[in-house]
Amino acid sequence: MLRAAAAALCLAAFTLPAAAADYLPIPGGSFASVLPPDGKAAPAIVAPFRLRSLPVTNAEFLDFVRANRQWDRGRIASLFGDSQYLAHWSGPSDLGAAGRNQPVTRVSWFAAEAFCESEHARLPTWYEFEYVAAADESHADARGDPAWRERILDWYARPSTTALPDVGSTAKNYYGARDLHGLIWEWVGDYASLMISGDNRNQGDPDLLKFCGAGALSTQDRENYAILMRIALLSSLKAADTTANLGFRCAKDATGDGK
Amino acid sequence: MKLVATLMLCLAAFAVGATATAGNAATALPGRLSQPSMASGGPSRPFVASGALGLLPGDSVYQLDIPLTNQDAHASKLADLRGTPVLIAMFYTSCKYVCPLIVDSMLRIDKGLTADERSHLRVVLVSFDPAHDTPQALKTVADERHLDLPRWTLDRTDAESVRKLAAVLGVQYRAIENGDFNHSTVISLLDKDGRIAARSSRTGEADPDLLAATQRELGRN
Numbered sequence: 421m422l423r424a425a426a427a428a429l430c431l432a433a434f435t436l437p438a439a440a441a442d443y444l445p446i447p448g449g450s451f452a453s454v455l456p457p458d459g460k461a462a463p464a465i466v467a468p469f470r471l472r473s474l475p476v477t478n479a480e481f482l483d484f485v486r487a488n489r490q491w492d493r494g495r496i497a498s499l500f501g502d503s504q505y506l507a508h509w510s511g512p513s514d515l516g517a518a519g520r521n522q523p524v525t526r527v528s529w530f531a532a533e534a535f536c537e538s539e540h541a542r543l544p545t546w547y548e549f550e551y552v553a554a555a556d557e558s559h560a561d562a563r564g565d566p567a568w569r570e571r572i573l574d575w576y577a578r579p580s581t582t583a584l585p586d587v588g589s590t591a592k593n594y595y596g597a598r599d600l601h602g603l604i605w606e607w608v609g610d611y612a613s614l615m616i617s618g619d620n621r622n623q624g625d626p627d628l629l630k631f632c633g634a635g636a637l638s639t640q641d642r643e644n645y646a647i648l649m650r651i652a653l654l655s656s657l658k659a660a661d662t663t664a665n666l667g668f669r670c671a672k673d674a675t676g677d678g679k
Numbered sequence: 680m681k682l683v684a685t686l687m688l689c690l691a692a693f694a695v696g697a698t699a700t701a702g703n704a705a706t707a708l709p710g711r712l713s714q715p716s717m718a719s720g721g722p723s724r725p726f727v728a729s730g731a732l733g734l735l736p737g738d739s740v741y742q743l744d745i746p747l748t749n750q751d752a753h754a755s756k757l758a759d760l761r762g763t764p765v766l767i768a769m770f771y772t773s774c775k776y777v778c779p780l781i782v783d784s785m786l787r788i789d790k791g792l793t794a795d796e797r798s799h800l801r802v803v804l805v806s807f808d809p810a811h812d813t814p815q816a817l818k819t820v821a822d823e824r825h826l827d828l829p830r831w832t833l834d835r836t837d838a839e840s841v842r843k844l845a846a847v848l849g850v851q852y853r854a855i856e857n858g859d860f861n862h863s864t865v866i867s868l869l870d871k872d873g874r875i876a877a878r879s880s881r882t883g884e885a886d887p888d889l890l891a892a893t894q895r896e897l898g899r900n
Contacts, residue, residue: 457855498737499847529846533839542839612846613853659846 441480441539443470443672444596446552451561453550454647455614464547468674471544471552473597474587475604475669476535478509479520481527484535486513491531500530504662521586523604523667529659532607536670543609544671546654550647553601555594563644572646575602584665601646607668611654732761732872739873740767740847747805747834750817757844758873764896765801765869769841769850769862771808772816772833777864780882782824784866787885788893789827796897802831805844807852807860809835849878870896 446469453464485492485506492512493505506526510516527535529543536542544552556562563569590602600606653666735741741758748754766785770778785802792800806812817833820826826833836844845852852862868877868889877892 497739497742499739499742530843533843609842610853612842612851615851658849659843 441670442473443541444473445674446471446548446595448674449551449560451551451554453547454644454651455546455550464551466547466551469544469548470672470674471548471595471597472541472669472671475523475599475606475667476532477521477587478515478518478524481506481524481535482509482513482515482520484538488534488538491534496531498660500660501528502660502662505531506662508664519583519586521588522584523587523599525584525604525664525667526662527607527667528662529607529611529657532668533609535668539670541670541672543607543668545610546608546614548671549600549606549608552593552595552597553647555597555600557591557593560594569644569646572601576646576649604665604667605650605653605663607666608654611657612659614651615655735761736872736874738875740844740867740869740875741873743840743843743847745836745840745844747832747836748814749832749834750814750821750828752814760801760803760869761871761873763799763801763871764876764893765803765873766866766893767803767805767848767869768864768866769807769845769848769852770804771806771860772812772820773808773858774860777862777882781864781866782820782826783883784879784881784885786824788866788890791885791890792894792897796894798830799897800830800893802826804831804833805841806833806835807841807845807862808858809838809841811858848875868892868896870899 446466448466448468450463450465452461455464456462457464489495490497491500493501493507493509494512496505504526505528506512506524508526509518532543554561554563556565556568559565585603587603588598590599592598593600657663657666735758739761741761743757745757746754747757766788768781768785770781772778782804785804789797789800789802806817812835814835817835821828821831821833844850848865848867850863850865852860855861864880864882866879866886866889867875870876876896877889879886879889881889
């Protein structure tokens, strides 16, 4: 009897989805963002949340596309993805030469959102991403360390003509997450609002609002180029855009079912 | 110091790349409007069937499956607007500065039309602020501004849908302190199938280009 139960349990374990994503608990906190919430120097507050330890892979995205055919590249509405959406796969549901464990790229913000929703998650906010990306292997905030900055910048200096490495190829950071630097660019849920000023003095003036982008950046951390480059890229995008080095990972709230 | 200079160059080079990306996206747009291009040789199904109105274009805003609740607590879907031209913008009720001007601009477009044209135009304002904009709050604004209900509607939706709608309409917004939002001003004209036919960022006056485009779409209706 006991043995049958054990066998059933064992079987159940095997029939679970193969790639149950690994979400890390991230304790909340406040930190000095390069985009201060008040446009001046106020700290950004991040509530406790959970973050995928790794970016989403081609294999994971393929499973999603096979289960949700409206997101395959042959059927996606042009509202939700440009003509290069998943163009590096050999077919709408075939990876071809694209590696199963390489991070999925050439995905639009809409497609990334839909994937995360399918696992009861969401895209991280910019502050959540920036907070976790501030860590090195042993410090929650390594941004003041010139050696660490240089290491990250080495990646940006590398030509992007070589194939993308598999996910997990960089060291675990302080929180246990990998690849926040050194692999790909990543979508965030609020990518479109990054250059909108947080200063409410701009609120009444539509012209000021239009041109306040540069003013949204804090002067405290202008040497944090690794992060500034992410902001520059994300701010240039529209939600249906895709690029060869832009992927994503998902996040969930600390409690409840994620959203 | 030398390192800093190198890094500055690096950032500058990057910024150029980003601009090029945005430029490519922009030039790709007209082609997309006329004929959704499919990347693959797979089954080509750019259109989704949608009842008696025929196939919904791939670039229609109505591809978004978004629930709306209006000032009278009546629930609908964004795609229910299909069938007639629509002026649509985003706002929030506690907004003191720009939002009343957005409503002004839309009212002036309305006034620039003949009574017959006007009767075929829907005007829709969707709130950024689902946490505060209840049907009651929306109703108060509709009454204060003497909006022509139900041809005009003020709607709320959930937070996730706010982001998606803002993304397709090209509206940037950010919650700031005291419950306010900073946001760009965009009034979009949708054709009867939900494709963006014209956009305007002018507030407080009837944008003549937007008015002309609205008359054109109504003429096609």
